[in-house]
Amino acid sequence: MTQNKQATVFVRLKDGVLDPQGVTIQKALAQMGYDEFTSVRTGKFFELQIDAGAEDIDRKIDEVCSKLLANPVIETFEVKK
């Protein structure tokens, strides 16, 4: 029996898009004494379980990333399998 496959999708804000959460976390770190961390950028990741019998899956992953998981105006995505 074939095993289900898994893909992990990382979604990041594009360079230049303000990340107020990252800025706030960086400030908190500095306040805690960790001033060596000069920048923090936040992002998201998604774990997708894929039916073992699925076909054309690379194209479909790309499709769902650009349609739903990431907003191409502000974000980029990276898929790891």
Next chain:
Amino acid sequence: MKVGVVTFPGSNCDYDAYAAIKHVMGEEVEFLWHKSEDLAGSDLVILPGGFSYGDYLRAGAIARFSPILGKVIGFAQSGGLVMGICNGFQVLTEAGLLPGALIRNKSLRFSCKQVYLRVENNQTPYTNACAVGDVLRIPIAHGEGNYYHFDGDIKALEESGRVAFRYVDHTGAVTAEANPNGSLNNIAGIVNEGGNVLGMMPHPERAVESILGSMDGIKVFASVRSALQAYKLVGEK
């Protein structure tokens, strides 16, 4: 005019919009359920404020794929009037009907207060009852209203007069202090290329009676009414 107000799971300004149209404007209005694929003959579709689908993933991202949106997109593409308020604006950018994106407020705080908006373009179906430079007092209530777009696209938007409203101070001046969320160029509302789709973060439906602190929101709905009347007169000729 006949107005359809879309209700998504998590919409919370749908009744405000309904009441503004029915009781203040005295016009016909009906709710459109998100699972429906029928716009019920609406002349104007309002995507209201709230937290559609819990704002999961990104604000507006899931609502954009709801059954009713397919019809709304077709309606907008054929020139129909579609107005997105707050979460509705977020849905319209996610759907690609309006350019850019609405990201987290620069302050990271949810901001709920009265703000001043300056009318930048009165040649739209949503602003024709105003003069350019008019200052309207209308409330905001959002955590993700920070309008963002690429530099070149912002320039194109500005040059083609597609900025409908800008955050200003009470004198009408564009200042950093008057910008409640970090939006580029203090942008509060934009229209699409055809002018028939409007997205705005402030809530005109919450500024329609004196008890609410302002009646300036009426100008937006009165503009739509006169735009539709003019359109119908042209149609009859």
